Amino acid sequence: MSSRDVILSRIRKALSDVPNLPPEKDIPLNWEYGKPLAMDDVLDTFTQMCLDYKAVVERVPVAEVPATITKLVTERQVKTFVVPAGLDQDWRKAAADGGAKLIEDDPPLSSPELNDIDGVITAARVGIADTGTIVLDHAPDQGRRALSLVPDLHICVILADQVVSDVPEAVQRLKPSIVAGNPLTWISGGSATSDIELSRVEGVHGPRKLLIILAE
């Protein structure tokens, strides 16, 4: 007998007291999925919660996104950016205008090559106000997972209508991405640890600087 069969038969034996019903009948649950959370202002809450994690948040009209990118790149003197293949053309140009060299991930960069790049610019899929979370589904405007992980600075542009009140709404919005087989990365603030004497240190392995542009 294979180990699979052994384990499954152990399970069936252990559960001999459980009535032979469909799981939903055996343990009926009454739950409304995807419920929004009532809040005064979704975008204000989102901004507040992101700031709580010490992320940088710039709230600007959509038309000003490129200028904001240029400003951030100039201020921080970021020399090199990796850009996902599907990134907005205007955003690319804006980063170049800020003095950064843009590097394409085509052919795919090796991990050591990525490690030598200063920053990354991505779009996002969903924002969650109640928890200050940004979710990437790694579509072409965000790129594969390593791009938003290895470089030390991440500029993430999220559109106002991508921001929802709470986790349940976000899960419903992310369903098509999961069904399509995409991976997801949920980012709340950024890398942090409290492992030494519980004192919080921002930035261990992920990008140590997270700059969020909220486009309204």
Added chain:
Amino acid sequence: MSTNPPGQARRTPAPPKGTVGIGQPEPVASPVFRENAKKQLQNTLMRRNMKHATTTIRNKRLLRVAEVPNWDEVRAQGAGLKDRVARHLDYYLAMAEENLIKAGAQVHWAKDAQEANQIIVSLVKAKGVDEVVKIKSMATQEIEMNEALEAAGIAAWETDLAELIVQLGHDRPSHILVPAIHRNREEVREIFNREMGRYGTPPPKNMPNDPPVLAGAARVHLREKFLRAKVGISGGNMIIADTGTMVIVESEGNGRMCLTLPETLISVVGVEKIIPSFDDLEVFMKLLPRSSTAERMNPYTSMWSGVTPGDGPQEVHVVLVDNGRTKVLDDPEGRFVLRCIRCSACMNKCPVFERVGGHAYGSVYPGPIGIALTPLMRGIDSPIDKSLPFACTLCCACDDVCPVKIPLSDIIVHNRNRVADKKRHDIHPHLETTVMIPADWAFKKAKHFELVQKAVSIASGIAFKNKDYLGPMPWPASPWTRARDIPAPPVESFRSWWAKNRGGAK
């Protein structure tokens, strides 16, 4: 514990002797909880750190939970969903397997720790590498995977900051959430200075003991390992059955590194870690971060379904581990522990854990969940496992904080009953069982009871002369009275007082 073949030098720092894993072939060498606890209580630094940690996280958790208006309903939903999974585990496992395979993952089944380690070792060897990077995971600690890999000449590098401190310090984790909480910053600095250079990039010269600088040294030390690793190993917080998606919840980003950069990923997951559907994520992504690190959301969560072409590992394995879980399932009173999402809220609430720390339990699972789960998974044959259910005052505080409403104290009592039943079959008399047989006789009939009370009142007049308690007593009462005083019984029993004063007035 595994030993290296003769002539083969260790690749990683050796942990202390004695196994704390579950399902290992050698008997558990750890002494009983009482002795461990006594030793740990003398470590004042550990006690201070542990108290600071548990109090801080506990208080913060209260704030985060209070922000969720329907917290109790979410808990009930979480409990209900996990019960569904446990009571129909064969159905959900088959569904998860099918969807994992559809997504491009390879699924392996391991009956016990040994088989899990064999599978992992052969997968790593097939890649022709002699090192792996890994994410902190309870399942891999439970099967003592690092030592199995070490015995096969493969180095398993811990990448979580606390686990790195523990590994480089030849140590064991003391808390499942903050495993190095028993170390202070100066000790961390010493460990890094002494050990880092032996295993990779050394720390900067004259490193101060500031946590940010220490974390920076770990970043540099580990970056080198992440960039060259060909194989990553992880646990898994959840497997979503209807989509075949794995979920890892973390803080530092070391998890993302291990899950993204290597070419091959092996995830080792207990069979109970399933949630039915992607929709249900809304419940657990609310319960877990707030109960665990007391945050609205943990910094990073990764989800992936098998292989994503062009993104991350192109060879993905999932090892489903039983290792005693079906034994737990076989106990209808105990099976609720399989709801556990390993958040550690119960530990931070437990007065016993706060004082003795995680090392005293002789198991990778300490605290309330440990004393409920370990004796069910590992059995109650060894002295340490027999003693675990008694590492508890039955204050029930753990029940209130558990995000999936596990009746921990009930299960702890259930484990005590199992130990007592077993003792009854032993040849040595124990105080409780010796006392309980006459007690059984005394409680059966009112007449018997009166007789006993009279005898006690006479006897105690002698024993408690001039004092109102008894301290340590000789055997067979010694195990009981070593840590407890016996209060003097009243000179007159309630029954005889009633008979004298109210007896006539029926």
